[in-house]
Amino acid sequence: MNRKIIICLIPVLILIGISAFLGIYVYSEAVDLSDYFEGNKQTALLERVSSQKEINERLSSIANDKKYTLEKAYVELNPYKISPLSAIIIFQTDKDNEVNVYINGDLATKTEKSKKHIIPIYGLFEDYENIIELEIDDKKVEYKIKTEKSNLKYPLEVIEKTSYVNKDNIYFTVASYETYLTGWDIEGNLRFYLTVDNRMDVEWLDNGHFLIGTSQGQFAENFVGFVEMDYLGKIYNYYTMDNGYSFEFQSLNNGNYLAAGGVKAVYITEQVIYEMNPKSGKVENLINLSKIFKEIDSSIPDTYLAQKAIRNGFYLNEETRELVVSFRGIDTIFSINYDTKKLNWIFTNPDNEIFKSNVWDKYKLELVKGRYPEGQHSPQITKEGYIAFFNNGYVRYTGFENGGPDNIIDYRRNYSSGEIYEIKDMKAKLIWEDNQNKKAFSHQYGSIRVYDDGSKLIDYGYTHDSDYRNNKEWKLSESEQNPDHIHALIVEYDGNDNLVFKAKSEEGKYRAFKHTLYNELTSNTKVEELNIFNEVAKDELDMISYKDKSMKELNEWIYSLDFTQNTFKTNYAIQPTDEIKLYFMNEIGKIYVLNYKSKDIETPNRIFNVSLSSGDYALFININGITYKTNKVITY
Amino acid sequence: MKKKIIIISSIVIALIALLITILLINNKKQITEEELLNKAVINIKNLIKYTNKNNFKTSGILNVSAKYKGAHGEHYPKEFIYNFNTRIEDNTYIVTIGNSSGYFEKEYKVPGLVLMNNIKNIDETTIDKIFKNKINIEELNKTLKTDYKKCKYEIDKYLNIKCDNDYITFEEDTIKLKYKENIFRIDTNEKMFSVTINDTLKMNAIYYDEMTRYNVVLNNNVIYFETSNNKLYLNSTSEAAIYNAMEVTVDYKDVVVDKNIKVEEIEIPIFRYFNELNLNYWRDSSE
Numbered sequence: 048m049n050r051k052i053i054i055c056l057i058p059v060l061i062l063i064g065i066s067a068f069l070g071i072y073v074y075s076e077a078v079d080l081s082d083y084f085e086g087n088k089q090t091a092l093l094e095r096v097s098s099q100k101e102i103n104e105r106l107s108s109i110a111n112d113k114k115y116t117l118e119k120a121y122v123e124l125n126p127y128k129i130s131p132l133s134a135i136i137i138f139q140t141d142k143d144n145e146v147n148v149y150i151n152g153d154l155a156t157k158t159e160k161s162k163k164h165i166i167p168i169y170g171l172f173e174d175y176e177n178i179i180e181l182e183i184d185d186k187k188v189e190y191k192i193k194t195e196k197s198n199l200k201y202p203l204e205v206i207e208k209t210s211y212v213n214k215d216n217i218y219f220t221v222a223s224y225e226t227y228l229t230g231w232d233i234e235g236n237l238r239f240y241l242t243v244d245n246r247m248d249v250e251w252l253d254n255g256h257f258l259i260g261t262s263q264g265q266f267a268e269n270f271v272g273f274v275e276m277d278y279l280g281k282i283y284n285y286y287t288m289d290n291g292y293s294f295e296f297q298s299l300n301n302g303n304y305l306a307a308g309g310v311k312a313v314y315i316t317e318q319v320i321y322e323m324n325p326k327s328g329k330v331e332n333l334i335n336l337s338k339i340f341k342e343i344d345s346s347i348p349d350t351y352l353a354q355k356a357i358r359n360g361f362y363l364n365e366e367t368r369e370l371v372v373s374f375r376g377i378d379t380i381f382s383i384n385y386d387t388k389k390l391n392w393i394f395t396n397p398d399n400e401i402f403k404s405n406v407w408d409k410y411k412l413e414l415v416k417g418r419y420p421e422g423q424h425s426p427q428i429t430k431e432g433y434i435a436f437f438n439n440g441y442v443r444y445t446g447f448e449n450g451g452p453d454n455i456i457d458y459r460r461n462y463s464s465g466e467i468y469e470i471k472d473m474k475a476k477l478i479w480e481d482n483q484n485k486k487a488f489s490h491q492y493g494s495i496r497v498y499d500d501g502s503k504l505i506d507y508g509y510t511h512d513s514d515y516r517n518n519k520e521w522k523l524s525e526s527e528q529n530p531d532h533i534h535a536l537i538v539e540y541d542g543n544d545n546l547v548f549k550a551k552s553e554e555g556k557y558r559a560f561k562h563t564l565y566n567e568l569t570s571n572t573k574v575e576e577l578n579i580f581n582e583v584a585k586d587e588l589d590m591i592s593y594k595d596k597s598m599k600e601l602n603e604w605i606y607s608l609d610f611t612q613n614t615f616k617t618n619y620a621i622q623p624t625d626e627i628k629l630y631f632m633n634e635i636g637k638i639y640v641l642n643y644k645s646k647d648i649e650t651p652n653r654i655f656n657v658s659l660s661s662g663d664y665a666l667f668i669n670i671n672g673i674t675y676k677t678n679k680v681i682t683y
Numbered sequence: 684m685k686k687k688i689i690i691i692s693s694i695v696i697a698l699i700a701l702l703i704t705i706l707l708i709n710n711k712k713q714i715t716e717e718e719l720l721n722k723a724v725i726n727i728k729n730l731i732k733y734t735n736k737n738n739f740k741t742s743g744i745l746n747v748s749a750k751y752k753g754a755h756g757e758h759y760p761k762e763f764i765y766n767f768n769t770r771i772e773d774n775t776y777i778v779t780i781g782n783s784s785g786y787f788e789k790e791y792k793v794p795g796l797v798l799m800n801n802i803k804n805i806d807e808t809t810i811d812k813i814f815k816n817k818i819n820i821e822e823l824n825k826t827l828k829t830d831y832k833k834c835k836y837e838i839d840k841y842l843n844i845k846c847d848n849d850y851i852t853f854e855e856d857t858i859k860l861k862y863k864e865n866i867f868r869i870d871t872n873e874k875m876f877s878v879t880i881n882d883t884l885k886m887n888a889i890y891y892d893e894m895t896r897y898n899v900v901l902n903n904n905v906i907y908f909e910t911s912n913n914k915l916y917l918n919s920t921s922e923a924a925i926y927n928a929m930e931v932t933v934d935y936k937d938v939v940v941d942k943n944i945k946v947e948e949i950e951i952p953i954f955r956y957f958n959e960l961n962l963n964y965w966r967d968s969s970e
Contacts, residue, residue: 063697064701068701267754268755448751448757524751524752524925527752527754528752528925600872600874602872602877603879606900607903619898620905620907622907673889
């Protein structure tokens with residue numbers, strides 16, 4: 048054999064042998080790791096949001112398909128799977144056309160001029176063959192859309208309506224018992240509902256969309272974030288905020304949003320209100336409410352400036368720069384200068400022991416007529432500069448939740464009301480009230496909204512049934528178990544204080560709103576749009592490998608587990624001394640470690656931001672040195 | 684000559700690399716039947732030893748913190764102190780709780796109670812007797828108070844003992860057991876053991892020097908407790924009735940429950956709370 052060939056062959060043979068050895072070794076290791084990637088797969092992003100990407104792509108592709116014409120349009124009921132009384136109709140025309148949209152005989156809206164038509168259909172009747180007519184110039188084409196029965200347990204019963212009520216009004220309610228966000232017409236027909244838990248405040252935007260909380264990472268009424276959504280249930284923008292979100296939004300004239308939260312999301316130690324830019328997701332201004340109070344009186348208890356404040360509403364008058372805020376937990380409404388962040392006044396009972404120090408005297412309003420706030424909701428500054436709020440008539444600070452009287456008969460004289468006050472020269476004078484003859488007592492929930500035309504919508508959200516109120520054995524705490532002995536009462540007055548609408552639901556309603564489903568001119572749905580803003584501060588991650596000793600013996604995770612990039616929820620009872628780590632193992636065995644809770648921190652829960660590069664990660668949980676496999680694979 | 688040495692050396696190196704690879708692939712140790720049986724016996728002995736650490740006792744003082752539900756994540760607690768006694772009669776746990784305001788006595792059928800108590804009380808000598816000559820069915824029936832007619836002993840990959848319609852399988856550190864239509868899985872290691880019954884009740888028990896920590900998940904209810912020689916701490920975090928959670932600290936003491944005034948069951952929060960939880964996990968209605 049040629050000498051040169053032999054000399055060349057030798058290293059080749061050696062290399063082949065070593066390569067074979069290494070190849071088989073790596074393969075056997077990879078096979079071992081692949082066992083960890085069996086299990087339930089989910090996205091790191093909230094599933095309710097991530098699932099929309101695929102729908103957007105599909106609808107976008109349909110919108111680009113020229114085969115769909117006015118006569119043969121693409122029609123889909125509930126395209127985003129969470130709004131059963133909505134549909135989408137897609138087609139193309141040769142020219143830019145406007146489309147008149149008739150729903151069940153009524154002209155609902157006109158769409159913008161376009162060749163590509165992506166028309167959202169809202170307000171279908173349930174269990175009905177809805178007739179949709181699309182009109183371009185003189186041509187009208189009919190489509191039928193059959194909906195299913197909603198089986199919603201708590202309908203809206205219209206008790207009274209007059210001819211003055213706006214027939215296009217939809218009365219929206221949010222509830223956390225069984226229904227979520229629902230919309231009812233003036234006849235009490237269901238015209239909109241979501242099948243997912245989005246709630247607290249709903250803030251409508253000029254483009255016809257609305258903001259609503261996602262209930263992600265929920266603790267009490269605090270969430271990590273919120274969405275901008277339309278009635279299809281389509282999400283346009285999804286925000287997870289470092290300050291979180293709870294109870295209230297306001298969209299401002301400059302395009303920004305005002306929202307309420309905490310110094311840190313969800314587990315609130317100090318209450319804040321922040322202004323954020325929806326285009327960037329960045330916070331541009333922040334008011335720390337706790338600091339404002341502490342600067343005046345350092346002895347004020349921290350707990351009542353934290354979660355226990357129950358900061359359930361605010362309102363900014365953009366002209367006068369006055370911000371009013373409700374702290375239901377201490378039965379107090381207060382006013383702040385938004386720009387200077389200084390306290391203007393507090394409206395609270397002079398016997399309120401939270402404000403017993405003399406330093407508060409110069410801030411306290413004197414009541415000339417009316418009542419002090421008691422467990423109140425939804426403060427608002429009307430266009431005249433008056434202060435409106437829903438007065439529950441229930442002193443929350445000394446309520447049964449804090450060891451106060453629990454027998455409902457102890458509250459037989461209490462009543463709730465929608466109230467409007469003129470604040471002048473540090474005096475509060477009641478100038479308008481609706482109290483249902485002092486017969487409605489709603490110890491929790493409730494809202495009032497005063498509109499620019501002077502009309503008022505009031506929600507007596509948790510009104511106790513009269514026979515229940517007179518029962519000596521029954522308790523307020525018992526009433527919160529289920530809505531069997533309560534109802535919600537919704538009343539509307541026009542600008543002349545005529546009652547125009549009254550309705551009842553057997554479910555407690557946190558708030559009621561009125562709005563139309565369409566603007567006069569409707570844009571085509573931007574199906575491709577979905578922006579994700581994750582503003583929660585990123586966590587530093589440690590790194591280990593799958594060969595770490597903590598991975599030697601794995602135990603089964605037996606508890607529930609909800610995980611997203613920002614939230615970890617489980618029914619494992621986290622002990623104050625527990626040390627908890629979350630392990631994210633990639634496909635080559637590298638493990639990224641989030642230190643979720645250390646031994647010396649008593650607070651069991653927090654929000655975080657685990658940011659990883661794209662790929663699949665097997666999730667493990669290490670508690671006090673013992674590692675559990677969750678059989679969950681998280682896709683980033 | 685040199686050339687030959689180089690060629691041969693290269694081939695030898697390649698062959699050695701291949702051989703190592705083959706050995707790695709076949710690196711699973713062959714386990715003998717005796718080793719399987721010994722491991723099974725050790726696992727059972729350890730399991731019994733650890734479950735007998737920090738046992739529950741039958742009387743003492745209950746400090747109950749009933750966490751009443753608040754609408755905003757509050758758990759406003761109300762505190763109660765009771766004496767308690769427990770005893771077992773036939774297959775039934777009888778629990779008596781009371782204080783100066785009154786008492787209530789309740790019977791609980793705890794499925795599998797007889798079997799669990801019999802297993803816990805087995806000593807090491809008895810275990811050796813049961814597993815002598817593979818399986819001693821008389822000793823087994825006598826110890827567990829069962830009436831198996833026939834037991835079959837099999838070794839496949841793992842040790843499997845089948846007695847009538849029931850079986851027990853030892854898979855390394857996992858024990859799988861079928862008893863009267865109920866399926867158990869028990870995993871053990873140095874730090875803890877886990878039990879799953881009918882994929883419904885799941886429990887981890889973690890050993891520490893002075894106490895054992897139990898986490899129980901049953902029909903989405905989570906109960907955590909710590910047991911030591913003189914104390915028990917229990918924390919149940921499920922919502923039930925008008926409560927968010929229930930916390931109980933037990934000081935074991937010789938106490939008697941005053942039975943002069945009998946009250947309604949609902950007046951004792953601990954009964955009211957646990958009555959509302961779905962704690963069913965057993966398949967055999969005869970127990």
